Amino acid sequence: MSMHGPIATHRSSSGIPSGRLAIWWLLASEIFIFGGLVACFVLFKLNGTPGFEDASLTSVTAGAINTFVLLTSSLSIVLAHAAIEKGERDKSFRYIWYTIGGGVVFLGIKTYEYTGKIINGHVITENLFWSFYYTMTGLHALHVIGGMVIMALISFDIRKGHNYQRVELIGIYWHFVDLVWIFLFPLLYIANF
Amino acid sequence: MSDAYAHPNYIKIWFWLLGLLALSVAGPMLEIPVVTIITAFGIAVVKAYLVAANFMHLKFEKDIIWYLLILSICLLGVFFFGTSPDLMMTEGDQWIDCIADKSCVEQRL
Numbered sequence: 001m002s003m004h005g006p007i008a009t010h011r012s013s014s015g016i017p018s019g020r021l022a023i024w025w026l027l028a029s030e031i032f033i034f035g036g037l038v039a040c041f042v043l044f045k046l047n048g049t050p051g052f053e054d055a056s057l058t059s060v061t062a063g064a065i066n067t068f069v070l071l072t073s074s075l076s077i078v079l080a081h082a083a084i085e086k087g088e089r090d091k092s093f094r095y096i097w098y099t100i101g102g103g104v105v106f107l108g109i110k111t112y113e114y115t116g117k118i119i120n121g122h123v124i125t126e127n128l129f130w131s132f133y134y135t136m137t138g139l140h141a142l143h144v145i146g147g148m149v150i151m152a153l154i155s156f157d158i159r160k161g162h163n164y165q166r167v168e169l170i171g172i173y174w175h176f177v178d179l180v181w182i183f184l185f186p187l188l189y190i191a192n193f
Numbered sequence: 194m195s196d197a198y199a200h201p202n203y204i205k206i207w208f209w210l211l212g213l214l215a216l217s218v219a220g221p222m223l224e225i226p227v228v229t230i231i232t233a234f235g236i237a238v239v240k241a242y243l244v245a246a247n248f249m250h251l252k253f254e255k256d257i258i259w260y261l262l263i264l265s266i267c268l269l270g271v272f273f274f275g276t277s278p279d280l281m282m283t284e285g286d287q288w289i290d291c292i293a294d295k296s297c298v299e300q301r302l
Binding site: 014015016021024025027028029031032035036039040043046047060064067068071072074075078079082085171172175176178179182183185186190191192 | 200203204207210211214217218220221229230233234236237240241244245248249250254255257258261262264265266268269272273276277281
């Protein structure tokens with residue numbers, strides 16, 4: 001590991017490396033962003049707000065495939081972390097790029113879904129369900145894109161032998177993105193009751 | 194680099210997650226609302242636990258991280274229950290049943 005990085009990545013006054021503590025703080029704030037949206041969605045649904053029956057129009061198959069893709073990409077990034085802990089840079093690099101590939105597939109399926117919905121007139125202003133659908137999945141997709149960009153930067157860094165700890169940090173973030181999808185999937189795709 | 198963990202068997206956990214995904218998709222096919230809720234959201238909670246505990250290494254993490262996350266979820270609960278009366282109650286002098294008269298549905302759009 002490089003010893004020339006910012007000092008905060010090496011300091012651990014709380015017993016936790018500062019970089020990792022920072023990621024957990026970030027994720028705590030993300031709980032409010034996505035949790036707030038999910039809470040509002042549930043309240044409106046329980047209140048019988050018109051439009052929520054449109055959940056039956058989303059594609060369970062596309063949602064399930066995307067869940068599979070994200071779960072698999074979570075596996076590849078945690079394997080990248082395990083590999084870099086053993087100092088296997090090339091193996092870790094490959095796993096990181098498998099994860100980025102998973103992100104690309106996820107976004108491709110999401111784009112296909114969006115296109116189909118928009119062509120059929122289900123736009124963000126149609127009703128409250130579609131407002132939530134596009135807001136929640138769109139915000140989630142932005143997190144996926146952000147994660148992919150950071151992962152790409154980290155992959156080249158570790159190949160040069162720098163900042164190995166960042167593989168774990170981006171992994172924790174990516175798993176959180178996966179976690180959010182685990183809850184969005186039943187909410188928007190399968191729990192139409 | 195991070196302090197070393199005893200890495201769990203990630204492949205095994207991934208297979209468990211895929212099995213649970215299949216269950217969560219199959220459950221609603223029975224078209225029984227209770228089964229749908231349990232298989233959709235109950236299984237989502239189990240999947241989330243498996244990912245957080247094993248992939249995010251939360252089960253190896255120090256207590257302070259657990260406190261941080263639990264506090265965040267509790268504060269989210271305050272937000273949820275704090276705003277729910279505004280949406281769920283349509284009785285009393287200050288309440289307008291906007292679902293019934295459809296007036297504020299238009300405003301929200």
